[in-house]
Amino acid sequence: MTMKSISNLIIFLIVLNFSASASDSLNIINKKVSFGFATNPGRSVNTVIVHSTFNNSGGDKYDIDLVIKQFSTYGVSAHYVIGRDGKIYQLVDEKDNSYHAGKSSLPDGTTNVNSCSIGIELMTSYTESPTEEQSKALLNLVNNIKTRYSIKYVLRHSDIAPVRKTDPWNFDWEAFKKQLDNLKK
């Protein structure tokens, strides 16, 4: 092996390592809450539900602490909230039931959706779409969840509670599902 091919190999390995860590590692920020969830030992996760939320109570509508404060008022939560900059905040352990789905049902008839799902909130408003960073973070997070559980459904809140809910808002769901499917290949 020549010096040139050795240096090419080293560059190749560096690039390979960089691209693997960029897509595989998730930087999760701990924002665990003390409300809006229930322990459920041995629960089996087979569903991911995507939502939208924002702080509707004055101040910065996309401030994570104000969003969490609003959740506490209603006694609700989500496992994850994704900020406008793509930061992923974890509010509830995946082993616990988070109160995010409300009265809803899965296509197979399951009605206790909180007990078998992971809930993810995108910070968006009624008029704004998720940012590119948010969409990318959601893609990485859901893909990561799919490597750890046997996921049957990735659905919108509006899919499981169509009369009550319209979220996630202003989000190209078909494009997202296509991107998610492409990651498997």
Ligand SMILES: [Zn+2]
């Ligand atoms: Zn929702």
